[in-house]
Amino acid sequence: MDMHEEDRSFFDQAILDYKEGSNRLEKGLPEMTKSYFDFTEACFQDGAIDGKQKQLIALGISIYAQDEYCIMYHTKGAVEHGAEENEVMETIAVSAALGGGAAFSQGVTLAMETFDHYHDVKH
Numbered sequence: 001m002d003m004h005e006e007d008r009s010f011f012d013q014a015i016l017d018y019k020e021g022s023n024r025l026e027k028g029l030p031e032m033t034k035s036y037f038d039f040t041e042a043c044f045q046d047g048a049i050d051g052k053q054k055q056l057i058a059l060g061i062s063i064y065a066q067d068e069y070c071i072m073y074h075t076k077g078a079v080e081h082g083a084e085e086n087e088v089m090e091t092i093a094v095s096a097a098l099g100g101g102a103a104f105s106q107g108v109t110l111a112m113e114t115f116d117h118y119h120d121v122k123h
Contacts, residue, residue, distance in 0.1 A: 011072055011117050018069045044077075052081035056091045063095040063107045071106060075114040079122055088115045 026033040044054050055077040062070035078088060092107030 011076070011114055014069060014072050015076065018073065050081075052078060052083050052087075055081050056083060056087060059088070059111065060091045060095040063092060063103045063111060064099040066102060066106060068106070068110060071110050072114045075111050076118045079115060079118040083115075085115060085119070088112070 022033065022037075044051060044058075049057070055074050059071065059074040059078055062074050075088065078091075088111060092104070092111055096104035096107055
């Protein structure tokens with residue numbers, strides 16, 4: 001297995017783990033889970049702020065909050081909405097300005113590695 005395949009396995013597996021966990025919760029708490037996902041889906045619809053910008057905002061908050069699953073999920077979402085490397089980097093910088101070293105380290109490692117993976121997959 002080459003490095004790119006290992007990256008694919010890591011990032012895709014992490015997102016799959018999140019989705020499987022969500023499905024498990026949905027079985028036990030269907031109304032709550034449906035309401036939560038309906039709410040989040042509505043929040044990420046294009047409006048005054050477009051989908052790419054919303055994904056970048058969510059990425060910045062995820063980095064600040066040290067939420068590794070959301071860092072990967074929203075980096076992937078930003079790439080899928082056309083975010084370029086410099087936009088992801090600026091998002092990391094803004095988050096680091098507020099979150100200090102911990103946000104900086106998550107941004108320059110996990111967020112950028114996820115960007116590279118999904119940007120390469122997309123192109």
